[in-house]
Amino acid sequence: MMSSKQGKSGASRRDVLAGLSAGTALLAMPWVARAQGETIRIGFPTPLTGPFAAEAKDQVKSAELAVKLVNDKGGIAGRKVELLVRDDKLNAGEAATRTLELIEKDKVHAVVGALSSAVQLAVNEVTRARGVIYVSISQSDTINEVKDFSRFTFHEALNPHMTTAAVAKHTFKQGTKVAYLVADYAYGHEMLRGFKRAEAALGATGVGEILHPFGAADYSTFMPRLRSMRPDILCICNFGRDQANAIKQAVDFGMKQQMQIVVPVLLHNQRLAIGPEAFEGVIGGANYYWGLEEAIPSAKAFNDAFRAANGGAVPTDYGAYGFTGVYSLLLAMEKAGGTDTDKVIAALEELQYDIAKGPQHYRKCDHQSVQSVLVLESKKKADMGSEADFFRVVATEPASESILRSCSELGLPA
Amino acid sequence: MTLSAQSLDAGPRPLRARLAARRVPLSILALCLLPWILPSEALAVNVLVYGLVAVGYNLLFGYTGLLSFGHAAFFGTGAYVTGIAIGRFDVPWFAALALGVAAGGALAFVIGLLSIRTRGIYFSMVTLALSQLVYYIALQASSWTGGENGLRGFTVSELNLFGWTVDFLDPVKKYYVIMVFAAAALWFVSRILNSPFGSVIEAIRENETRARACGYDVERTKLISFTLSGLICALAGTLFALHLAIVPLDILHYHTSGMIVMMTLLGGAGSFFGPFVGAFAFLLMEDVVSLWTPHWQIVVGSVFILFVLFLPKGIWGTLMAWRAGR
Numbered sequence A: 001m002m003s004s005k006q007g008k009s010g011a012s013r014r015d016v017l018a019g020l021s022a023g024t025a026l027l028a029m030p031w032v033a034r035a036q037g038e039t040i041r042i043g044f045p046t047p048l049t050g051p052f053a054a055e056a057k058d059q060v061k062s063a064e065l066a067v068k069l070v071n072d073k074g075g076i077a078g079r080k081v082e083l084l085v086r087d088d089k090l091n092a093g094e095a096a097t098r099t100l101e102l103i104e105k106d107k108v109h110a111v112v113g114a115l116s117s118a119v120q121l122a123v124n125e126v127t128r129a130r131g132v133i134y135v136s137i138s139q140s141d142t143i144n145e146v147k148d149f150s151r152f153t154f155h156e157a158l159n160p161h162m163t164t165a166a167v168a169k170h171t172f173k174q175g176t177k178v179a180y181l182v183a184d185y186a187y188g189h190e191m192l193r194g195f196k197r198a199e200a201a202l203g204a205t206g207v208g209e210i211l212h213p214f215g216a217a218d219y220s221t222f223m224p225r226l227r228s229m230r231p232d233i234l235c236i237c238n239f240g241r242d243q244a245n246a247i248k249q250a251v252d253f254g255m256k257q258q259m260q261i262v263v264p265v266l267l268h269n270q271r272l273a274i275g276p277e278a279f280e281g282v283i284g285g286a287n288y289y290w291g292l293e294e295a296i297p298s299a300k301a302f303n304d305a306f307r308a309a310n311g312g313a314v315p316t317d318y319g320a321y322g323f324t325g326v327y328s329l330l331l332a333m334e335k336a337g338g339t340d341t342d343k344v345i346a347a348l349e350e351l352q353y354d355i356a357k358g359p360q361h362y363r364k365c366d367h368q369s370v371q372s373v374l375v376l377e378s379k380k381k382a383d384m385g386s387e388a389d390f391f392r393v394v395a396t397e398p399a400s401e402s403i404l405r406s407c408s409e410l411g412l413p414a
Numbered sequence B: 001m002t003l004s005a006q007s008l009d010a011g012p013r014p015l016r017a018r019l020a021a022r023r024v025p026l027s028i029l030a031l032c033l034l035p036w037i038l039p040s041e042a043l044a045v046n047v048l049v050y051g052l053v054a055v056g057y058n059l060l061f062g063y064t065g066l067l068s069f070g071h072a073a074f075f076g077t078g079a080y081v082t083g084i085a086i087g088r089f090d091v092p093w094f095a096a097l098a099l100g101v102a103a104g105g106a107l108a109f110v111i112g113l114l115s116i117r118t119r120g121i122y123f124s125m126v127t128l129a130l131s132q133l134v135y136y137i138a139l140q141a142s143s144w145t146g147g148e149n150g151l152r153g154f155t156v157s158e159l160n161l162f163g164w165t166v167d168f169l170d171p172v173k174k175y176y177v178i179m180v181f182a183a184a185a186l187w188f189v190s191r192i193l194n195s196p197f198g199s200v201i202e203a204i205r206e207n208e209t210r211a212r213a214c215g216y217d218v219e220r221t222k223l224i225s226f227t228l229s230g231l232i233c234a235l236a237g238t239l240f241a242l243h244l245a246i247v248p249l250d251i252l253h254y255h256t257s258g259m260i261v262m263m264t265l266l267g268g269a270g271s272f273f274g275p276f277v278g279a280f281a282f283l284l285m286e287d288v289v290s291l292w293t294p295h296w297q298i299v300v301g302s303v304f305i306l307f308v309l310f311l312p313k314g315i316w317g318t319l320m321a322w323r324a325g326r
Helices: A014-020 A022-027 A030-037 A053-072 A092-104 A117-130 A160-171 A186-202 A222-228 A241-252 A268-274 A290-294 A297-309 A317-336 A341-350 B015-021 B023-037 B041-063 B072-089 B093-115 B121-140 B171-194 B196-206 B208-213 B218-244 B254-267 B274-292 B296-310 B314-325
Strands: A040-046 A081-087 A110-113 A133-136 A153-155 A177-183 A205-212 A233-237 A260-265 A283-286 A360-362 A373-378 A391-397 B158-161 B164-167
Touching: A040 A053, A040 A092, A040 A317, A053 A081, A053 A110, A053 A268, A053 A297, A053 A317, A081 A092, A081 B274, A092 A110, A092 A117, A092 B041, A092 B218, A110 A117, A110 A317, A117 A133, A117 A153, A117 A186, A133 A317, A133 A341, A160 A186, A160 A260, A160 A283, A160 A373, A160 A391, A177 A186, A177 A222, A186 A205, A186 A233, A186 A260, A205 A222, A222 A241, A233 A241, A241 A260, A241 A268, A268 A317, A290 A297, A290 A391, A297 A317, A317 A341, A317 A360, B015 B023, B023 B041, B023 B171, B023 B274, B041 B171, B041 B196, B041 B218, B041 B254, B041 B274, B072 B093, B072 B121, B072 B218, B072 B254, B093 B121, B093 B158, B093 B218, B121 B254, B164 B171, B171 B196, B171 B218, B196 B208, B196 B218, B208 B218, B254 B274, B254 B296, B254 B314, B274 B296, B274 B314
Parallel strands: A040 A081, A040 A110, A110 A133, A133 A153, A177 A205, A177 A233, A233 A260, A260 A283
Antiparallel strands: A283 A373, A373 A391, B158 B164
C-alpha cells in the first residue's frame, strides 16, 4: 500500500534514500517535467467500522463516484484523481493519526470526510496546523465558530442550526407544545440548542427535555415521562441506531396517536432498517433525498450515475455528502488549474455549484455550504411507489444565508 | 547505572545476562529504528506513546501483580492537563508537560490510596469505577475539556528550549523529540526495577504474605508502585497531547484501559521491553489490516486469542523464555 511517489516537499526518512540515489536522480530529470502530471490525491477518513459504518460506506461509494466522473472527463488539468480511503474507527485520536499519515506519508493534496462532530474537529485541527484543505461532511455547529475556524476548512454538510431551523419552521406553530428526547452528546446538544432557538422565534413552548445516553437500547423508561408532559410534538434528537430504536419504542408506546414525532435528520438507512410502519408519519430534515430527481436535473444526473455504478441502488442522504464534498472540491481544483492551496481556497470561496441538489455555495466568512434543507415525511407502506420510495418532500427550505447564524454571531468578520 | 547483583561475580557472564544489563541502551536503539521500520512516522509516535503507557502499566501489573482497569485515567489526565495548560494559559510546552505529569501522578496517588487495600477482582473494579468517574468529569466539564468534542486549540508547531528551536510539525523531528522523553522514562523504570524497591514489588507479586512476614510495608509499597506507574502513564498522555494536538474524550474511556491491558499482555507482562513490543504489534496490525479490509477486527481479535491460548507469556516474554531455555 505504500506510495512510492516522490513528494514535492517535506523532510522524511526518504531523505536517506534520496542521498543514496542522488546520482540516479540526475538521470531521472524527465520526471521533473512530468511533475505536472502527478496524480491528485484526496484523503478520505471515514468510520468504516463502528455504529455509523452503514453511512460511512455510502459516503465512500458516492465519493468514489465523484472521482470516477472527473477521471472519465480526463481528470483535472490532465492529472488523474485518486481517493485514499482510511478507516477512522469513529475515534478522534485514530482520525488524527490517519490524517497525519495521509498528509505526511501519502502527501495528499486535500482531505475530505469524517462522520462525527468530535472526529471532524480533530481532522480540522491537524489540517489547520499544516495548511491542508479539508472539506468536512458531517453535521457540526462548532466547526463554523471562530475558535475552530480554519481558512483551509470548508463545511459541506448541513449544520444543526440550519437543519433545526428548517424543520421547526415547517412543524412548530404558535403555541405548539414540544417535548425533547435528546442523545447526551455533542450532536444531540447542538440539535436541541437549535430547536430551542427556533421554538422561541416561532412562539412554541418547550414542555420538557430528557437526556438519554449515547447508544442506549432501551427507551421505555422515558416514554411515560414524555407522555405526561402532554406535548403536541415529540422531538427526538439522536442519530443512527439510536434514532431507529427510539422511534420504534415510541410507536410501541402508542405515542404517535397523541403527538407528532419530529426528528432533526430523518435517516434513510434507519428507515430502511426498521421499515415503514414505525416510521410512518415521522417528519425530519435531510440534506438529500433521491426523490428530488423529479424536480431537479442535477439530482437526476447524480442518481443515474450512482445507479449505473452501484447496480441500481439509489444514493442516501449521508452518502450524498461524500459526492458533493469531493465533487465541489474537484470543481474548485479545476477552476484553480491544479492543487495550489491558496488558489483552490479562492476558487472554493467563489464557487457556485449545482451537482446534486440545486444551487450551493460556500459562505465566505465561515466556509459553510449554503444549501437547501429538505423537510421529509416518512410514507405509509401503501403509498410507496417503489422499494426505496421512503419519503414525501413536505417542503424545501431554499438555499439562503437567512437560516444560518450571522458571521458576527459566530465571531467572524462578515 | 544498571548494576545488578551479577556484576559482583568475577567470571564471564552469559550473553543473556549481559544483554539484560544493557537493556536500556538496547531498547533505545530499537526505538531509534522504529520510524524506519513502520509505514509512517505518525504510527511510530503512537507506538512510542502507547508503548510508554504499557511500560508504566507493566510496572504495576507485570511487576507488582496488580490488575488495574483504570489506567486510562492517568493517561487522559496527563493529556488534558497539558492541553489545557497550553491552550488556555499559554504555559510553555515543557512546563505544561511537567504539569501534566504532576497532575497524573497526583491523581494516581489519590486513586491508589482508595483502591490499594482491595485485592483481586475488587481492585480491578474499584480502579475501573474511579477512572469512569474521571471520564464523566471530563465529559461534564465541557467548558474546560471540550466535552464530547474533545480538547482542541493547543497545537504546538515549534518547540523552544534554551534558545533551540525544533520544527514540531516535521514528523521525523517530532518522533525523536518524543523519543527522548520515552528513553528517559525507560531508564527511570529500569532504575526502579534494579533497585531494592524493584525486588520488593516482585516479592509482593510472588507472595504477598511472605513479603509482609519479611517486614515490608506491603500497602505503602503498592501505593508507591501505583503512583510511579500513574506518573509514567501521565507522561505518555502529555506526549500524546503534544503529538496529535487534540485530546479526544475517548482517551479516558475504559476501552483505552482495556487496550493498555491488551498491549501489555500481547507483548509480555513482567518483561522489560515487552510492553513496547505489544504496542508495536497491536498498532501495526490494526493499521495494516484495516487498510485492506474493513473486517480488520476479526483478524486482530483472532491473533489476540491465539496469543492468549498458545503464548500466554506474550511475544517478548516467549522469546526471552525460549532464549533462556536454550
